[in-house]
Amino acid sequence: MFTGIITAIGHIVSLRDLGAGSAHGKQLQVQTPPGWLAGTGLGDSIAINGACMTVTGLDAGGQQFSLDISAESLAITTGLAAVGPVNLEKALRANDRLGGHLVSGHVDGMGSVTRFEPVGESWLLQLLAPTELAKYLAYKGSITVNGVSLTVNQVQDLASGCQVSINLIPHTVQNTALQHLQTGHWVNLEIDLIARYVERMLKGAAQ
Numbered sequence: 001m002f003t004g005i006i007t008a009i010g011h012i013v014s015l016r017d018l019g020a021g022s023a024h025g026k027q028l029q030v031q032t033p034p035g036w037l038a039g040t041g042l043g044d045s046i047a048i049n050g051a052c053m054t055v056t057g058l059d060a061g062g063q064q065f066s067l068d069i070s071a072e073s074l075a076i077t078t079g080l081a082a083v084g085p086v087n088l089e090k091a092l093r094a095n096d097r098l099g100g101h102l103v104s105g106h107v108d109g110m111g112s113v114t115r116f117e118p119v120g121e122s123w124l125l126q127l128l129a130p131t132e133l134a135k136y137l138a139y140k141g142s143i144t145v146n147g148v149s150l151t152v153n154q155v156q157d158l159a160s161g162c163q164v165s166i167n168l169i170p171h172t173v174q175n176t177a178l179q180h181l182q183t184g185h186w187v188n189l190e191i192d193l194i195a196r197y198v199e200r201m202l203k204g205a206a207q
Helices: 071-075 131-136 170-174 193-206
Strands: 008-017 026-031 045-048 051-059 064-069 084-090 109-119 122-129 142-145 148-158 161-168 186-191
Touching: 045 064, 109 161, 122 170, 122 186, 131 161, 131 186, 131 193, 142 161, 161 170, 186 193
Parallel strands: none
Antiparallel strands: 008 026, 008 084, 026 064, 045 051, 045 084, 051 064, 109 122, 109 186, 122 161, 142 148, 142 186, 148 161
8 A cells, every 4th residue: 555655766777578478577677766775675565656566676785676567567557668767655554644645556547648837836737547537537536647646636528538637736746757757658547546435335335
């Protein structure tokens, strides 16, 4: 479990195929800021661009860790199959502050960036989410974008999907890998965890 509060920008520095066929995944080596891996052990969970992954190799002195990602996970996520910056968050502890919202680290779908530009002192981020996620997206509701807990400012249902508008304060842009987004980029999306259970309960009540 996570909160969507990014604590470091890491970098995927290398990738290695785990097999020769398309059914095989990859092993990723991730560089972290100095000291960020303190207290981390093998088997720990770390969210990378919003996807929960397991630490399979650790070089704390070299400030790097490795993980194995399956072909299935690669197919339903973005930003994890190439060298580049990624958002990092360690798993939530029972006594931690819940600064964002409850995040599972399970990507529900991918959205595309349709607009990302400064507006006043902040930045406007507009995403086109898949139509099947539209019912979970609401004004002032929570959404996770590449692992970042954000608030939805506007929702518009379109024939091509669900357009979501989000305001990013300068701190968020400066301290996450969202700063590298451009129009046309794909992002990992996770809908509000509570919305899943509300839908399930409503379905049960209707039967």
